[in-house]
Amino acid sequence: MKKRIWFNRTFSTAYHFIDMIRSQSDEFEFECYVTHPKRYSVMLQNADFAEIEPSLPVSEYIEYCVQFCQKHQIDIFFPNYRLVEIAKHLERFEQVGTSVLVCKDAALLETISDKGKLFHALQDTSGVHIPDYYIVNTREQFKSAYDKLREKGHRVCFKPARGEGGAGFHIVEEAIDPLDKLMGLSNQMITINEVLNILADQTVDDIMVMEYLDEWEYSIDCLATKEKLLAIVPRKKVEGRIRLLEENQTLIDLAKAVHEKLQLPYLFNIQVKYKNGVPKLLEINPRASGGLHVSCLSGVNFPYLAMKLLLVGKVDVVAPKFGVYATHIEKEIVLRQLL
Known part of the structure; x- marks a missing residue:
């Protein structure tokens, strides 16, 4: 057919x-x-x-x-x-x-697309750890959030509350070596004074100012119906381009807790990063992730199964294979001309 x-x-x-x-x-x-x-x-x-x-x-x-x-x-x-x-x-x-x-629930998708609203929705969910954060719109609010996070002993970072991926992400420092900046060694870093000078008297769209998470980062790919999670594959960023499909029970349980709360169907992806041994939520993507093809090395054909689930309402899913390390290399593709 x-x-x-x-x-x-x-x-x-x-x-x-x-x-x-x-x-x-x-x-x-x-x-x-x-x-x-x-x-x-x-x-x-x-x-x-x-x-x-x-x-x-x-x-x-x-x-x-x-x-x-x-x-x-x-x-x-x-x-x-x-x-x-x-x-x-x-x-x-x-x-x-x-x-x-x-997902047919547009209001839920609106919530997920705004990290401030998402964190608020999940803040009391057992098994889901939310980083310390503040939503700000002005220079004064940014400075207050920065000071409060520093008082808690955190290194501070920020990004747009409705941003996707790494767009707009910066780590805030008291000072940066000008030579490091010139040579591109600190291109994600910005000083607190630079931020405050840029904001000046402006009111900007929501910015999430939060504790910087400095340990392992994971992307958790999921396949589900609204009622049940069918496959969960945590994918660890080991170094550079190296990824590991890891049977991490803490993250598997986290995915179950998120699904129980939000009931997202088909394909979705949870981004977390560790600090002091605790995985903390970064964002949720209610769609296929860019690295989903790597998680398919587990034996779970996520894209096909999601479409079959949409067409017939049920699928048989194999148990994922873990312990798989993977990377990728460039391959040339000759482009055919489109009219």
Whole structure:
């Protein structure tokens, strides 16, 4: 049975998701459609049908998505971009015969996308450790938060409350060696005086000022229905590009606690980082993570199983294989020209 699946603009590592979906021998065959605003995105090279995606305001983008699904008779929409807005219009996709691989609770997605709201929602959840943090909008609030965290003995960092990945992340220091800054050895660092001078009399969007976590970082990939977690694979950042799929019971229990609280379906990812031996929450991504293909080395084909779960409501999941170390190297790909 052939199904058409569409990936809207997404990260390049989703290239592997397409291969994993195609390679699965089961009752479904997939034809993959990909759109991306960058003409030379490698994602476009791995598609059965590729199209340059327009840059549009939200309301027009949703219209584009619905029309794309209708025009190409898309069975499954696997979104990465504009998840919250797409979740608010699921009935429009249903009307054109498209199922969307996304949590249907748009309000919950709004909460998860804002780290301040997320931390507040999970602060009393057993097994989930929240870092010390403050949400600020002004120079005075930033200075107060910084002082309070320093009084607790923390090194301080900050990032936008609605940022994604490492965008806008900085570590705050009292002073930085100018030569280190010149030579790029402290490109994530900023002095407290620089921050305060930049903020001056401005009021800015929410900034999360928090304790800096300086030990092991993990990404926990999960597959679930709303009612049940089906697979959990903690992926440790060992060093550089080295990753380890680790059977870490503390993190497995943490994922179960998060799911019990939020009831996220399909694919989601939890980012944590340790401090003093305790894993503390960084963020939750209610979608496939950029490194999900590495977690698939556990034997769990996350992208395919998520789509099958959407199509038929149940899947058989093998027990993950742990103790796998992995890395990656570059490989050249000749780009075919798109019209």
